[in-house]
Amino acid sequence: DTEVTQTPKHLVMGMTNKKSLKCEQHMGHRAMYWYKQKAKKPPELMFVYSYEKLSINESVPSRFSPECPNSSLLNLHLHALQPEDSALYLCASSQPDSYPYNEQFFGPGTRLTVL
């Protein structure tokens, strides 16, 4: 299984809502990533988990809260978002043991709209 799955595919939420994005992979990868991508822009790294521990936080606002409950799952909890947070949120995974030759496998993304 070489697939990274993300749910939901689309999410519309108000600024006072709390929601979560989910990502799952069964490739045995021990590094997982969250990226944010605005329209016609490249993906921007938000968080990196390595062996279920947060290793990189790219100064992301605290209204985004990542969680890695186990080696296959990655969540992104959303609270009190702003309309400018509307974007495509991409999850990826890779095998950190292959560093520095770490090809990343991406999920299809969650299209988030904040009203």
Added chain:
Amino acid sequence: SQQGEEDPQALSIQEGENATMNCSYKTSINNLQWYRQNSGRGLVHLILIRSNEREKHSGRLRVTLDTSKKSSSLLITASRAADTASYFCATVKGSKLTFGKGITLSVRP
């Protein structure tokens, strides 16, 4: 700041022609990767070239790397309509992947 900068930013070619995309970067890297993205969906890894390699081939893809000029090129030969997508170079330093701005390739049937 963006590490990779691709040019051209948009490219339109006829099916069967070759497409060449260039990427420049600013700092030292471990490796450089190219990804494809269709219609705002997930990215697909195309090819990786290590910092000590100069050229690599994979099917219709050829990538070159010139670390002295801090540049890379991706050549897609005999293009097909299905190659229409956005292409990103990404530089790797440590565990971080930093994407360039991307090139939109349109292949006309």
